[in-house]
Amino acid sequence: MRYSEFKNLIEEDLRANPAGKTWKELKASLSLPYSQPCAEWIAQLELDIGLERKEKKGNALIWKLSRA
Known part of the structure; x- marks a missing residue:
């Protein structure tokens, strides 16, 4: 699986949830x-889709999108 596929799957799922x-x-x-999850990919998701993992x-x- 490429990063772009991973990013799209995560983003779609988190937008729906x-x-x-x-x-x-x-x-x-x-x-x-x-x-x-790969630490490098998580860091990139934070930049690309606004991933937050605070709660x-x-x-x-909990993985969430800051700009949902």
Whole structure:
């Protein structure tokens, strides 16, 4: 999977779910092949689509779009 595919999947899912999702929820709903997200891709998502990971659900960070 290329970064552009990953970005589009994450952005579409988070736009449809403005309350956000954890990585585990995104991985399951999108059938992502990664056990953990790539730190470089996360940093790029923050710039490209306004990804924020501030709030927590248990021990997991909630992924949201700042400009949804």
